[in-house]
Each structure stands twice: as C-alpha cells, then as structure tokens.
Amino acid sequence: MVEKKVTWLELFCDLLYVAAISKATHVLLRVNEGEVLFVNLLKFNLIFIPVWWAWVGQTMFVNRFGKDKFHQRFLIIFQMVFVLILISSLSVDFDRYYIPFLVGFIGVRVLTAFQYFLVIRKGKREQNKAAYYLATRFWIGIFISSCSIFCSSWFKYVVLYIGIIVDIFIPLFGRKHLVKHPVNTSHLLERFGLLTLILLGESIISILSVLHPQIGRWNAIGYSVLSFSLIISFWWQYFDNLEKKIDKAIKTTGQMILYGHLFIYISLSMIAASIQLLFNEEISYYFILNFIFGAALIYFLSTTLVFHKYRYEDQKLKIFHLSLFLSIILSFYIFDIFIPVSGIIILLQINVFFVIYAKVST
Known part of the structure; x- marks a missing residue:
C-alpha cells in the first residue's frame, strides 16, 4: 500500500471541527431540575452527527483521492468557510439559526460531492466506479436535506435529517463499488x-x-x-x-x-x-x-x-x-x-x- 501522509491543511481543518464538537458538548451541560432533559440529549446528537459526517465526508475523499494539489487545497479552504458558518449556527435554539446551519452543512457536502467528480479519470476503471458512485449518490441526500428549506415548523427537521441519514447510508449501499477501491x-x-x-x-x-x-x-x-x-x-x-x-x-x-x-x-x-x-x-x-x-x-x-x-x-x-x-x-x-x-x-x-x-x- 502506498504511504500517505496527513497534510498540515487537514490538521488545521480538524481544529474547526473540534471547535464544533466542543459547542455540541456544551448542550449536555444544561441542567434542569437535576437532569439533562431528553430534548437536550436529542439536540446534542442532532448537532453532533451532521458535524461528524461533514468531517468524515472530506476525510474519506482525501484518503482515497487526495493529492494535495492546488485545486484540492483551494476547495478544502473554501469548504472551511462553510464549516465556520456551520459552527456559528450551532445552538440549542435550532429555529433561530436553522438557515445558516443548513447553508453550512449543505455547502460542505456539495463541495465534497463535487470533488469526487473532479477525480474521475480515463483508464482508471475501479477508481472511476467508486468516485462516480459517491459523486452521484451523495446528491440524493443533499437534495432531500435542501428541500427542508421549503418546510415549516418541526417537519423541516424531519426532512433535513432524512437527507442526512440517506447520505450516511450511501457508502454502505455502495460497498460493492468501494471494496474494489479500498481505503488507505x-x-x-x-x-x-x-x-x-x-x-x-x-x-x-x-x-x-x-x-x-x-x-x-x-x-x-x-x-x-x-x-x-x-x-x-x-x-x-x-x-x-x-x-x-x-x-x-x-x-x-x-x-x-x-x-x-x-x-x-x-x-x-x-x-x-x-x-x-x-x-x-x-x-x-x-x-x-x-x-x-x-x-x-x-x-x-x-x-x-x-x-x-x-x-x-x-x-x-x-x-x-x-x-x-x-x-x-x-x-x-x-x-x-x-x-x-x-x-x-x-x-x-x-x-x-x-x-x-x-x-x-x-
């Protein structure tokens, strides 16, 4: 297996996600009558999982296809802008910060899916199958989550997280494609x-x-x-x-x-x-x-x-x-x-x- 080193840009990007996880953890410190309310436990997971998945998406792309080239660096840095928007919107008051939360998360996922399109190359059959599968299928979850902006009240959260769940399961459904182009x-x-x-x-x-x-x-x-x-x-x-x-x-x-x-x-x-x-x-x-x-x-x-x-x-x-x-x-x-x-x-x-x-x- 070809040796692959973690880049300094990857580590720098990690610091942003750790800040997001730290903000999510603070939700667990809100005590009401001697307990952390179930709604806060739920909100912690609803905040944590999109942050984790946003980080995982880019990490898995870099692991399989990352080359530390200029255009990939630019896209990662551009993606970090959306991570910052995501971090600034993390709050137990979901309704108030819903739009920036959605913009931040969707922005990260769109750039991740776009990067898979860029690595499709002639003559690399197994790589192309894996990249094409992820590049096209990730848009399903992105589309579903984006539709939540047209919904109101609690139903927008249902639509948002249905899209996130679909997104998370995409690699599991495509295992037959991904196993032919394994991770490092x-x-x-x-x-x-x-x-x-x-x-x-x-x-x-x-x-x-x-x-x-x-x-x-x-x-x-x-x-x-x-x-x-x-x-x-x-x-x-x-x-x-x-x-x-x-x-x-x-x-x-x-x-x-x-x-x-x-x-x-x-x-x-x-x-x-x-x-x-x-x-x-x-x-x-x-x-x-x-x-x-x-x-x-x-x-x-x-x-x-x-x-x-x-x-x-x-x-x-x-x-x-x-x-x-x-x-x-x-x-x-x-x-x-x-x-x-x-x-x-x-x-x-x-x-x-x-x-x-x-x-x-x-």
Missing part, C-alpha cells in the same frame, strides 16, 4: 487518531476550566487529578492499540473505522460533560450514574469493535477478556445503585475500569 488504512487510522488526540486535549482544557481549586475545596484537585488520569487511560488504550496491535496493511472500505468512531467521539463528549456535571453537584445522582456508566460502556464497546476487526489474529481479545471488562463495569454500577457514593468515588471507579481496560487490551 494507515492514513485513515492516522486521521481518526489525530482527531481523537485533539479531542482529548480539548477535554482537558474544558474540564480544567471548570475545576478551579479553592480554599477548603481540595476535592477540586482530586477531580482534576482523576480527570487527567482518565484521559491518560483513554490515550493509553487507544494509541497503544493503534500503534502496536493493528494490521495497517489490511485493505477494506474503512466503514468499521468511520462508523465506529461516531460512537467513540459521542462517548468521549459524554464523559467530558459527566465530569463537569459531577463536580458542579447540580445533577441527580441516579441520572449522572446512568449517564457516565452508559458513556463508559459505549466507549468500551465501540473501541473494542473497531480495533477487533483490524487486530493481528494473535492479538485479538477473547471472550474471557470481554467478560472480564463487562463484569468490572457492571459490578461498579450495581454497587453504586444500591449504595450511593460521592461523585469523586464514581470517577475513581471509572478510572479503575479504564486503567484495567488499557492494560489488558494493549
């Missing part, structure tokens, strides 16, 4: 790994901005240490697997990587929000217990599935390992259900689980 696995893992690393860094910044040590409140220091320890555990587990356990020569469509990381990124955002909610002590005990353990379980299952497919055969986890991890996290959860503990103890338990997960899985 090494580059793709590096791209997702770098975004993960930036998100972990952003998590540290957002958490420490809340955890201010004060006289007589040493628990803030405890929260800071445990939060940092937890993020280090994520880093250890994720990047040791990425560097040491993964066969990067495997040729696939990369769909397990891109769809699996949706749940990895959602769970990281949920855990970052959970730490801040635990520290502020404004949240219902049983709500935050379900929220943080649910997020931990999502991260565990999604990373396990993503890495399992690409692990060397002799490095794959066995049923015994999965049973061990599930028994540990369920034991902590059941204990906390019947014997309420402080927020810092919950955070310590999550730390213990992820340290064990990192050590055993790497």
Whole structure:
C-alpha cells in the first residue's frame, strides 16, 4: 500500500471541527431540575452527527483521492468557510439559526460531492466506479436535506435529517463499488487518531476550566487529578492499540473505522460533560450514574469493535477478556445503585475500569 501522509491543511481543518464538537458538548451541560432533559440529549446528537459526517465526508475523499494539489487545497479552504458558518449556527435554539446551519452543512457536502467528480479519470476503471458512485449518490441526500428549506415548523427537521441519514447510508449501499477501491488504512487510522488526540486535549482544557481549586475545596484537585488520569487511560488504550496491535496493511472500505468512531467521539463528549456535571453537584445522582456508566460502556464497546476487526489474529481479545471488562463495569454500577457514593468515588471507579481496560487490551 502506498504511504500517505496527513497534510498540515487537514490538521488545521480538524481544529474547526473540534471547535464544533466542543459547542455540541456544551448542550449536555444544561441542567434542569437535576437532569439533562431528553430534548437536550436529542439536540446534542442532532448537532453532533451532521458535524461528524461533514468531517468524515472530506476525510474519506482525501484518503482515497487526495493529492494535495492546488485545486484540492483551494476547495478544502473554501469548504472551511462553510464549516465556520456551520459552527456559528450551532445552538440549542435550532429555529433561530436553522438557515445558516443548513447553508453550512449543505455547502460542505456539495463541495465534497463535487470533488469526487473532479477525480474521475480515463483508464482508471475501479477508481472511476467508486468516485462516480459517491459523486452521484451523495446528491440524493443533499437534495432531500435542501428541500427542508421549503418546510415549516418541526417537519423541516424531519426532512433535513432524512437527507442526512440517506447520505450516511450511501457508502454502505455502495460497498460493492468501494471494496474494489479500498481505503488507505494507515492514513485513515492516522486521521481518526489525530482527531481523537485533539479531542482529548480539548477535554482537558474544558474540564480544567471548570475545576478551579479553592480554599477548603481540595476535592477540586482530586477531580482534576482523576480527570487527567482518565484521559491518560483513554490515550493509553487507544494509541497503544493503534500503534502496536493493528494490521495497517489490511485493505477494506474503512466503514468499521468511520462508523465506529461516531460512537467513540459521542462517548468521549459524554464523559467530558459527566465530569463537569459531577463536580458542579447540580445533577441527580441516579441520572449522572446512568449517564457516565452508559458513556463508559459505549466507549468500551465501540473501541473494542473497531480495533477487533483490524487486530493481528494473535492479538485479538477473547471472550474471557470481554467478560472480564463487562463484569468490572457492571459490578461498579450495581454497587453504586444500591449504595450511593460521592461523585469523586464514581470517577475513581471509572478510572479503575479504564486503567484495567488499557492494560489488558494493549
């Protein structure tokens, strides 16, 4: 497989998307009567998924067809203008900012689809099939989502997200075309790994901005240490697997990587929000217990599935390992259900689980 390096422009573009994800995560910090309302949980996902898909679309194009030429650089920079419009429109008040949100998202997707048309070349049959399929089929989702501008009230959101869902499923429906022009696995893992690393860094910044040590409140220091320890555990587990356990020569469509990381990124955002909610002590005990353990379980299952497919055969986890991890996290959860503990103890338990997960899985 030809070696492909991540460009500085790709990394610069990632910073914009991380800012968008950070804004989406703040929706989870809106507490009402001790809980994050279901409507805010829904809005978080409705904001997060289009941002993730906009990033994935361009990432997958660059992985298969990117050449770092002038016209591709220009289109990526032009696309970043629409990303900025998208970021500026992210709010729990969807109705007020709906038009700029739609313009930003559609602009990103149109430019992505257009780039596929530009790479269709004579004599490259398999490349042309993959590029032509994506270039033409992505317009279906774009058209459906664009039609939402003619709808009113809540129905416009239904039309918008039907288009986004169709867009997301296009690569799955076209697997027979894409498998003949596989992704560059090494580059793709590096791209997702770098975004993960930036998100972990952003998590540290957002958490420490809340955890201010004060006289007589040493628990803030405890929260800071445990939060940092937890993020280090994520880093250890994720990047040791990425560097040491993964066969990067495997040729696939990369769909397990891109769809699996949706749940990895959602769970990281949920855990970052959970730490801040635990520290502020404004949240219902049983709500935050379900929220943080649910997020931990999502991260565990999604990373396990993503890495399992690409692990060397002799490095794959066995049923015994999965049973061990599930028994540990369920034991902590059941204990906390019947014997309420402080927020810092919950955070310590999550730390213990992820340290064990990192050590055993790497």
